[in-house]
Amino acid sequence: MMQLNIQNETSRLKAVILGIANSNGPVPSIEEAYDPKSIEFIKKGAYPKEIDMIEEMEQVAAVLRKYNVDVFRPKKIENYNQIFARDIGFVIEDKFIRANILPDREQEIEAIHYVINQMNPENVIVLPEDCHIEGGDIMPHGDYIFIGTYRGKDYSDYITARTNIEAVKAIQNIFPEKKVKSFNLRKSNNNAKANALHLDCCFQPVGKNKAIIHKNGFLDEAEYQWLVNFFGKENIFEIDAEEMYQMTSNIFSIAEDVVISDRYFTGLNTWLRSHNIIVEEVSYREIAKQEGLLRCSTLPLIRA
Structure with missing residues (x-):
């Protein structure tokens, strides 16, 4: 039986689900797209x-x-x-929590059932239907669980709002000993530079005590400031709206001292190396057109 273990974003990775792009289907219509960046590239004919x-x-x-x-x-x-x-699930400690995702994407979970079947069934959790949640909004960080959400009353108007406050409460109930800290994210259906689709689109811990962050991804400046104070200003790599649009915060840690990053992120990669982090560079420019990058395409199961 698989012994799940995820305590944070950066401990040594042992097992992961990596998505696939095979048989990705035809170019979606604008109506079928889930986010403003995909719509932009569909309109350009550059999907x-x-x-x-x-x-x-x-x-x-x-x-x-x-x-x-x-x-x-x-x-x-x-x-x-x-x-x-x-998007389709996430692990916290030894529990796999199945995400309640957009109805059009329900089949995605079926494609990883063979992995879920290797887990202790008691540790596979399905949240109530009114809890909307996706893995890009969830970040375990030691004693904390950071969660991106959208608290506006117009939640249902945003196809880009993926995790609601009911889900935040449900996670707190499952992990009562953790400090669950939620962040109200800026959403837009039509402007990719003003849309933090998930928390990992505007923030991510990296290394031992560092973080990448985009201030304007947060609707509440006090919540952004809390993160800056938590990590310390000297440990933060700030990104601007263009860098958020390019998905600069969406790298993926294999260990505290090893990350996979896009070679396009020259500024970030230089900063990481200056802090003795090995940067394994890949090109993810095409996948980035769908408003997702390296963290989005991975689902960690076990970290040492």
């Missing part, structure tokens, strides 16, 4: 090609194997987007 996205994901798989990580891939569903494994 990413399957062959390019497969190649990008294979670069990541190769890096993971280099560090002896067990890599699981979803079973292929014909003509279906299965790139963003992070």
Whole structure:
């Protein structure tokens, strides 16, 4: 039986689910798109090609194997987007929590059932239907669980609002000993530079005590300031709206001293190396067109 263990974002990775881009389906219509960035590239006629996205994901798989990580891939569903494994579930401690995601994406969870079946069934949790939640909004951090949410009364007007306050309360009930800290994120259906789709689109811990952050992704400046104080200003790499749009905070840690990053992020990668973090560079420019990047396409199961 698989012994799940996720306490944070940066401990040494042992097992992960990496999405797939095979049989990704036709270019969606604007009505079918889930986020403003995809819509932008559909309108431009520059939506990413399957062959390019497969190649990008294979670069990541190769890096993971280099560090002896067990890599699981979803079973292929014909003509279906299965790139963003992070959205469909997440692990905190030894529990796998199945996400309540957009109804159009329900089949994605079926493609990883063979992995879920290796877990202790008592530790597989399905939240009540009124709890909307996606893994990109969830970050275990030692004694804390950081959660991105949207608290506005107009929640249902935003296809980009993915985690609601009911889900935040449910996570607190499951982990009563943890400090659950939620962050109200800026949402937009039509402006990708003013839309923090998930918490990992505007914030992510990295290394031992560092973080990447974008101030304007947070609706409440006090919540942004809390994170700055928590990590310390000298330990933070601030990104601007353009860098958030390029998904600069959405790298992925294999260990405290090893990350996978996009080679496009020259400023960030230089900063990481200056703090003695090994940067394994890949190109993820095509996948980035769907408002997701390296963290979005991975679902960690076990960290040492």
